[in-house]
Each structure stands twice: as C-alpha cells, then as structure tokens.
Amino acid sequence: MTYTRRNVWLLGATWADPILWYARGVKAMQARALNQLTSWKFFAAIHGLDSGLWQQLGYLSASDPMPSKTVQATYWNQCQHGSWYFLPWHRGYLLAVEAILRAEIVKLGGPADWALPYWNYFKSGENTLPPAFASAAWPDGKDDNPLYIPQRYGPNNDGNVFVPLSQVNERALGDARFIGQSGGGSPGFGGVQTKFSHAGTIHGGIETQPHDWVHGLVGGSDTGSGLPGLMSDPDTAALDPVFWLHHGNIDRLWTVWRLNPASHIDPGVSAWLKGPATGGGRAFTLPKPDGSAWTYTPSQMETLATLGYTYDDLAPPAAAPITRLQQLGFAAAGAPSATGR
Numbered sequence: 194m195t196y197t198r199r200n201v202w203l204l205g206a207t208w209a210d211p212i213l214w215y216a217r218g219v220k221a222m223q224a225r226a227l228n229q230l231t232s233w234k235f236f237a238a239i240h241g242l243d244s245g246l247w248q249q250l251g252y253l254s255a256s257d258p259m260p261s262k263t264v265q266a267t268y269w270n271q272c273q274h275g276s277w278y279f280l281p282w283h284r285g286y287l288l289a290v291e292a293i294l295r296a297e298i299v300k301l302g303g304p305a306d307w308a309l310p311y312w313n314y315f316k317s318g319e320n321t322l323p324p325a326f327a328s329a330a331w332p333d334g335k336d337d338n339p340l341y342i343p344q345r346y347g348p349n350n351d352g353n354v355f356v357p358l359s360q361v362n363e364r365a366l367g368d369a370r371f372i373g374q375s376g377g378g379s380p381g382f383g384g385v386q387t388k389f390s391h392a393g394t395i396h397g398g399i400e401t402q403p404h405d406w407v408h409g410l411v412g413g414s415d416t417g418s419g420l421p422g423l424m425s426d427p428d429t430a431a432l433d434p435v436f437w438l439h440h441g442n443i444d445r446l447w448t449v450w451r452l453n454p455a456s457h458i459d460p461g462v463s464a465w466l467k468g469p470a471t472g473g474g475r476a477f478t479l480p481k482p483d484g485s486a487w488t489y490t491p492s493q494m495e496t497l498a499t500l501g502y503t504y505d506d507l508a509p510p511a512a513a514p515i516t517r518l519q520q521l522g523f524a525a526a527g528a529p530s531a532t533g534r
C-alpha cells in the first residue's frame with residue numbers, strides 16, 4: 194500500500210481524523226520516558242539535545258532516566274545540517290517517527306493507512322499555524338492538547354504564529370545543482386559536500402529557505418526570559434509537534450525539485466549515496482516501532498515509490514521560481530531582436 198501525506202489545511206476540519214490521530218499518537222509517545230527509544234523526548238534528542246536548555250524549558254529534570262552512553266552515541270545529536278545529507282537524513286527521520294506514530298494509532302484503533310500531514314505555509318490563507326496546534330483545547334480532553342506548545346512565539350515574538358509570505362520563498366527549487374559550492378557561489382539545492390555533519394555552517398538552498406526561516410519565524414523567542422521558542426533551536430525543535438509538519442513540507446519539496454524538471458538529479462557519487470558511514474563516520478540509525486535499530490543510507494531515501502509513500506501535491510508552485518526566472522531571462526535576451534523585427 195502507498196501512504197499519502199496530505200496538506201493539513203485541506204483535511205476538511207480542524208480536528209479531521211489524520212490530525213486527531215496524530216495528536217493521539219503524539220500523546221502516546223509523550224507518555225514514555227526519555228530512555229525509551231520510541232518516546233517523544235528520545236526522538237527529539239535524536240535531532241539534538243541541549244540538556245541545559247531542556248532543563249530551563251522544563252523538558253528535562255534530574256529524575257529523568259537516561260539511556261546508556263552507547264545508546265546515546267548511536268542515536269542522539271544526529272540531525273544533519275549544513276550538509277548534502279540534510280534532505281536524506283531528515284527523510285529517514287520522518288519515516289521513523291511516522292512508523293512509530295502509525296503503530297500507536299493502530300494500537301488505539303485508528304486507521305492503518307494513517308500518514309503524517311504536512312504544512313505548506315506558502316499557500317495564502319494557509320500560512321498561519323494550523324488551528325489544532327494553536328490552543329490547549331482538543332476533542333479528547335479539556336486543556337491537554339498534545340499538539341499545543343506554549344513555547345512557540347511567532348515572527349513578532351507575541352505568540353501569534355504565522356509565516357509571513359514576504360519572508361519566505363521557494364527559489365531553491367530553481368537551482369539545477371544539488372551539490373553546493375562551499376567556497377562562495379551557489380549553496381546548491383541540497384547543500385555542500387560534508388562528512389557526518391551535525392552542525393555545519395554552510396546551509397544548502399532549501400535548508401536556508403524556507404527551512405531555516407520557517408523554524409525561526411514559528412519558534413521566535415520569549416521576550417521575557419530570552420529563551421528561544423522550541424522550533425528556533427535544533428536542540429529543541431523536534432519537541433514541537435509542528436516540527437514534523439514543517440519537515441514534511443521540506444521533504445515534499447525535495448520531490449517537487451526532482452520532478453520539475455526531471456533533469457534535477459540527486460548526487461551520483463558514492464560518498465553521498467552510501468552516507469557518512471562508508472567514510473568511517475557515524476551511520477544514520479533510528480529506532481523502529483519495536484525498538485530495534487534501522488540503519489539507512491541516502492541512496493535508499495531518494496524515491497518515494499520505493500519508500501511506499503507519496504504526497505497529495507507534487508506540482509511545482511504556481512509561480513514556480515524556475516519558470517519565472519526563465520521567462521525573465523528570455524525576455525531580457527530576446528527584447529532587442531524582438532524590437533528590431
């Protein structure tokens with residue numbers, strides 16, 4: 194079967210089934226302790242853990258049971274940033290959490306074809322935080338909505354969470370090269386060549402815009418304490434349930450880029466295809482629903498059909514940057530001869 198990830202704004206209602214089941218799945222993962230491989234906090238720590246910041250924000254206390262050092266070294270602080278591994282690593286990360294959530298949902302009597310919704314904040318009218326995330330109230334209880342996070346401050350740091358359309362763009366889709374130039378030049382669509390890179394500084398085109406920008410605009414910061422919103426810092430971002438809908442959109446845009454046009458291709462070199470482990474670096478390893486380890490490589494992450502899922506919309510954006518640039522280019526080059534004709 195093929196799972197279909199759908200636009201959260203087009204599910205039909207604030208608490209349409211896919212989002213309600215998402216909340217229930219999140220709640221089940223949140224009920225587990227930090228040292229359990231399928232817990233919400235364990236998964237957030239896979240992206241990144243800053244113990245001091247987690248403590249300050251109330252997500253870690255001295256009584257939290259810690260996994261062994263070996264488990265921490267295998268799984269935690271793994272997210273790939275400033276790297277050509279940004280897209281494939283995060284695709285695996287989404288697949289892993291989605292599999293665990295789906296297993297929880299099925300256990301709770303939910304749909305076996307559940308898939309993670311995504312948030313396409315580029316669509317006008319859909320750039321505000323989906324309402325199921327915006328208030329503590331939810332159908333299953335009074336005020337313990339698992340999708341609601343108080344540490345989300347928005348672009349003006351006033352708690353009004355939206356993505357200002359003037360501050361984000363999809364221009365990276367027009368970059369024909371996946372691999373960027375580290376010495377200046379284009380950062381490429383997918384990022385610069387690195388080894389295992391947990392915190393690289395040169396971000397690829399799609400990683401900068403919209404990825405980084407949306408993180409910062411949604412998370413904002415607390416003007417009182419000065420602490421970042423969860424989404425604003427990679428070491429807390431995945432604690433926020435909206436993280437996964439944002440990354441769903443980034444993941445979708447990778448496929449949009451590959452399809453439009455078909456000449457957009459992923460790196461063909463083995464250092465990318467086989468991942469950092471072939472060069473002696475850490476492998477990409479994530480927990481499966483049964484708690485066992487799943488190790489994957491970028492080459493296994495390239496094609497949605499192989500991975501058994503798709504998106505409800507893989508069309509290029511209406512005002513596709515590449516088309517617009519091409520038109521401008523043609524107009525500029527063709528103008529003099531057109532006038533002379």
Ligand SMILES: [Cu+2]
Nearest residue numbers: 404408430440
């Ligand atoms: Cu992110």
